Amino acid sequence: MHTESPDLETRNVAPRQDNLDPALFGQTPSQTVGPYFHYGLPWKGAADLVGASEMGARPDLFPAEHYVLAVAREHPAPLGEVVELRGRVLDGEGQAVVDAMVEIWQANANGRYASPSDPRDEVPLDPNFIGFGRTATDATGVWRFRTIRPGRVPGPGNSLQAPHVAVSVFGRGLLTRLATRIYFEDGEGNDTDPVLAAVPAERRATLIAHRDPGGAWVRDIVLQGADETAFFAL
């Protein structure tokens, strides 16, 4: 005579240390984005914060029927000066990193973030500007955004930050997100910016974009070596 165990239908496997173990509760560790993120992350238009072009995606890297990400949608232009921001991602040997992903986060032309964590209701939002962008690097390691030049945002105490774009870099071989910023060489307040001031003087140039003859703002991101970009601990 056999009697069925009362918990047969709900019995879980023997406990082992895993993601849900209370003794391990804490920050989920970072892992690399790997080389195959293109069909999953950078959508068409992700790098165009102004218009409805398809900048940002790499649909050339997988079959069209497997493009399931968002497509760019027409919307009114945001306020402010339209700028092109671009550069390469380079490794410690100066080689182009063709499987990197770059993201930006920035304030609108008034210097206001489209975020509930920016409490300054007196500084207007722009209904046509979110301020988040994402792009894969191309076959030559170049990344490129079309955005607007951000306004100035307050810093600690009574300081005012210079116009800047917050940047994240991911890639095969990058186990962690690398955080940095890009400033504009003619930016008002570069000399008093509290974050630039935290960067050793000889490395500040690695955060400052220059205007090329075509009018684009250019700044390479160097992962390693003598010209290594100043990356931040957050």
Place this chain on the structure above:
Amino acid sequence: MQDVIGYRPEDAGATPSLFADYRSTVRRSPQRELIRIPYTLSEVTGPAGCWERLMGTALADLTTQHRDAPLGQRIIVSGRVLDENARPVPNTVVEIWQANAAGRYIHIRDQWDAPIDPNFTGAGRAITDAEGRYRFVTIRPGAYPWGNHRNAWRPAHIHLSLLGPAFATRLVTQLYFPDDPLIEIDPIANAVPMPYRNRLVARFDIATTVPNWALGYLFDIILKGRAQTPFEDHDHAH
């Protein structure tokens, strides 16, 4: 005046940027010490409440994106997004991508000899609910070989990407499965010191498993928390 409350630094389980066994890190990881900067609005803000406008509609079921069902073991991957103060992170985006059941990515740079599944792309996106919960339906990805060293195989994994509430909380990571012997010999997983590596191992759960349909796995994602508790609905100026 705009003094802000920052986020906590990385904890003991943090992944180093250089881990020589994962060879691509050797020429791609920064050699200078990361620079500690003052927290400003730029680091504590992030997009919110605009996910559909930004990224399109949710794609939480990866098994219904094509004409027929994909091959492989159907699974549910579910969990909560929390901060390290154990508060839920509601209305935040979770993006995933993965190989098919044979361990092949739908990507021209993935050329190993395993079949493509025309019914499986492997990309998904969900938004957490008010309790920080998310839920994907997918298939269990296969292991795959890679060129790091002779006979190198990645354990089965799902890639995850989260923005969280702020620039400071950005996270890209990978989920592993609890019965996979390849985890302990994988240079990418092994970059995370023990016991914290086990934070990346999902739990099989019979309550999440749906009878006659799909196996269930639980995976909570813990983002950085605020250094102090912010005052609700107040300007933080002081």
